[in-house]
Amino acid sequence: MFTERFDAEVSEAARRATSLHDQAVKLARHCLRSAGALDLHDLRRRAADLASRAAEAAEAASVLHAAVEAFSAMPAEPSAAADEESEWAAAFARACADQGLAVQGVHPDYHLFPFTIRVRLHEERVLFGRRSSYRLRPAALAEDVRRERDRIFGGGFQHERFGRSLVKAYEALAGEGGAAARRTVKLVDVYGLFALGNFGRGAYTRDQFAFDLYRFRLNPMVVEPWRIVLTDQRDAGGTAFEVPTGRGGTDRLGGLLLEPFGQAAGEAAAAAAGGRA
Secondary structure (H helix, E strand, C coil): CHHHHHHHHHHHHHHHHHHHHHHHHHHHHHHHHHHHHCCHHHHHHHHHHHHHHHHHHHHHHHHHHHHHHHCCCCCCCHHHHHHHHHHHHHHHHHHHHHCCCCCEEECCEEEECCEEEEEEHHHCEEEECCEEECCCCHHHHHHHHHHHHHHHHCCCCCHHHHHHHHHHHHHHHCCCCHHHHCCCEEHHHHHHHHHHHHHHCCCCCHHHHHHHHHHHCCCCCEECCEEEEEEEHHHCCCCCEEEECCCCCEEEEEEEEEEECCHHHHHHHHHHHHHHC
């Protein structure tokens, strides 16, 4: 795996440069103390040692710089590159499992709700969520992915605003009779309206919409005088949104329906009863 090549070719050079630098810093501090005490005997001895060690540290830094510049994450030979990339992918999968991340997909493109992870080793970077990571060691990258997941899940959510937007989208799509028509509209069409208006954002992806649906379902799905009902994939026409249930499972949601709630529900029931009389 290329991380092993990196450790042999670069990390060892970094360790030597760091060790010599630390020694030079320690000697420089001794020189400062001796200068403060005007101890010329000690200062002359340590200043000579400092000059020697600083020169060694500078040479080690040059060796490190050359090693970094010469290193490539992927070998030029295609079969070797494929083998190393396969080994890296297996190590990344283990690192994600260690972090408790339910990553899906096949290298180099993965999915971790609510964002994608695109590994681009030839570019020496990985794209996920709204950020990039240049930390290519699998364990370090998995930590970055977990932090991004935690950041997104820990963010605020405007539950009422999102609910009102669902109602408005339903009314726009339901056609004649609006919300009172009691017909199911496709969630993919609702998403289309949200994406068109960007819902207050510069871009609004399917994953972000699914994530908002997930957070919306964690609270009472009521926008007076309506109860918002999300129906399964039978109403999706193959365009359902996969939304976690919060209990470890996933629902494939495809439709949106509004039902009367509270006083409106009672009035609707009374009207229905009157119609049957």
